[in-house]
Amino acid sequence: MLLVVPACVAAAFALLPLGYLAVRALERGPGYAWDVVADERTLLLLGRSLGLTAVVVAACLVLGVSLAWLTVRTALPGARAWGVLATLPLAVPSYVAAFTWLAAVPEIAGFTGAALALTLVSFPYVHLPVAAALRGIDPAQEEAARSLGHGPLRTFLRVTLPQLRPAAAGGALLVALYVLSDFGAVSLMRYDTFTRAIHTSYRASFDRTPAAALSVVLVVMTVALVAAEARTRGRAGHARTGGGTARPAVPLPLGRWRIPALAWCAGVTAVAVVFPLGSLGYWLAAGTSATWDLDGLAGAAWATLGVAAAGAGLTTLLALPVGVIAARHRGRGARLLEQAAYAGHALPGITVALALVFFAVRYAYPLYQQLPLLVCAYAVLFLPVAVAATRAAVLQAPPVLEDVARSLGRRPLRVLREVTVPLAAPGVAAGAALTFVVCMKELPATLLLRPTGMDTLATRLWTETGAGSFAAAAPYAAALILLAAVPSYLLGRHRT
Secondary structure (H helix, E strand, O other): OOOHHHHHHHHHHHHHHHHHHHHHHHOOOHHHHHHHHOOHHHHHHHHHHHHHHHHHHHHHHHHHHHHHHHHHHEOOOOHHHHHHHHHHHHHOOHHHHHHHHHHHOHHHOOHHHHHHHHHHHHOHHHHHHHHHHHHHOOOHHHHHHHHOOOOHHHHHHHHHHHHHHHHHHHHHHHHHHHHHHOOHHHHHOOOOOHHHHHHHHHHHOOOOHHHHHHHHHHHHHHHHHHHHHHHHHOOOOOOOOOOOOOOOOOOEOOHHHHHHHHHHHHHHHHHHHHHHHHHHHHHHHHOOHHHOOHHHHHHHHHHHHHHHHHHHHHHHHHHHHHHHHHHHOOOHHHHHHHHHHOOOOOOOHHHHHHHHHHHHHHHOHHHOOOHHHHHHHHHHHHHHHHHHHHHHHHHOOOHHHHHHHHHOOOOHHHHHHHHHHHHHHHHHHHHHHHHHHHHHHOOHHHHHHOOOOOOOHHHHHHHHHHOOOHHHHHHHHHHHHHHHHHHHHHHHHOOO
């Protein structure tokens, strides 16, 4: 009960937008909602959204796993620097990445452009947990496999990769949900998905039923994805016996693959980091002193840091009990709690924002257009980011140490405080930093829920870009990337 009660609170928090969707989707009767869902255009949107998600997830798995293995387990020259560079795309919002590519190559608009932009900003969601898992795996198992005659590739496929499955699957799930809920990149690339259709429906009509019905489809897709990811984890253990028994892995020599490996890392860095920064530099140079509003820039930066820190703190606090239960318990109740926590992540930010406005106006009016409501929206949207990091960290914490503590008379709360949390702390901290980054970049919910008179870097950037003032938008984009790059850099340097 020590964990179940706060986990239920977190799940109820994440499920709040579903209550709003139920009210809106059914206010004109189930028949009308079904007609919207069964419409031919809805099926087309379903196919387009799933196709985009599948391509981006596959590409992110290739990029994330390969870069993690090269930077953690091989004698790659400059491995530490390449690992840091692989995390920096987290600092680039999807709408900024889409804009830079669209400005340089207009013909890329559509599926190709959306898939490229989303892949380049999403693959760190796979890279980070896989790299952390590689650093936590005891190399003795791989050495034993090689001593039995298995080559490096066979050892990786049969020994290392199965142990990476929870981390890779969790990262892939985050990528999938991020793609399903993204609005900025698909809008700029003019590629119709559920999120773009929902946003268009909200803006084009006072009738919220069609948009709510489409959002319900997204929720169903989210539940299916979470259930599929849970099945990929299996029942195998992923923790070593103790924190002090493992030795650092001996870096594998690359031999003739050294140059191709360096070229691979350099190519990914060039398209994911150097290109958007170069495009941004061009627009900064194209601007004049008249386009630089230093007071507005400083105010937006300070507001961004404050609201992102509050959002990351609340999200991490809510995610801790859910992540521990998901890692330590296999029952149906544990699966339901975890799946509930993921419910809000696939919803468009505007849907979550409208749900919270609906709740505040009817039941908590003092919160309307106040900062706590925006912080709550961040927690609903990004709870899975912190849950995935917490679950992966707890999975690698040896459960036998908790059993020993309980056998010595320690109560559950003390075991959690003195054993589980300290062992999982690096992974939990990494999840908090990652949540901080995504809160800084969030756009639709921030546009709707921010207090009157408050602007963040993301909202000012979107406003200037929408008006076609790209030179005026460049300082806000540069500041956003610079601030988000700090925790991204720390994530890349993180060693467990």
